[in-house]
Amino acid sequence: MQLENKVLSREIQTRLYESGKTLGTAESCTGGRIAEAIIATPGASEYFKGGIVSYTNEVKEKLLHVDHQLLEEKTAVCEEVAIAMVKGACQTLNVDYAIAATGVAGPGGGTKEIPVGTIWLAFGTPDDVRTLKLEEDEGRDKNLMIATFKALQGFFDYINETLPRSEREG
Helix, strand or coil: CHHHHHHHHHHHHHHHHHHCCCEEEEECCCCCHHHHHHHCCCCHHHCEEEEEECCCHHHHHHHHCCCHHHHHHHCCCCHHHHHHHHHHHHHHHCCCEEEEEEECCCCCCCCCCCCCCCEEEEEEECCEEEEEEECCCCCHHHHHHHHHHHHHHHHHHHHHHHCCHHHHCC
């Protein structure tokens, strides 16, 4: 999957660089892997501003402005928190787009309601966030690898769908 991530990173770079748009990340369970995949492509500094690894709820609240009540009621592993992380990253990092990940990578930490392997991915703008839920547990390393790839793929598909062609072509 590392090769696929590099290909996706290059494609994302082309789209964002040509449009003059910027990107940031907000990562919990992936711990910076999405940002790492993005910066693997030389020239990423032209569009990638940075990432926030928000491994704790405290950081989600303080840096990403995720509502405390939401975290208390729904836990950090839910679609609403993933959406809030995208919005918060866009605001805090002053970027057009953000990619977020929150979940239970394993091997422990899961519950009956939220089993290991449950990972919510989100990507988009503050006004248009798309989400994707992963539910398979294939072991911690593979869960994180799959989440990183799916986040990049989902974001790439999103910008291909939403970024006007005229902007992509400059």
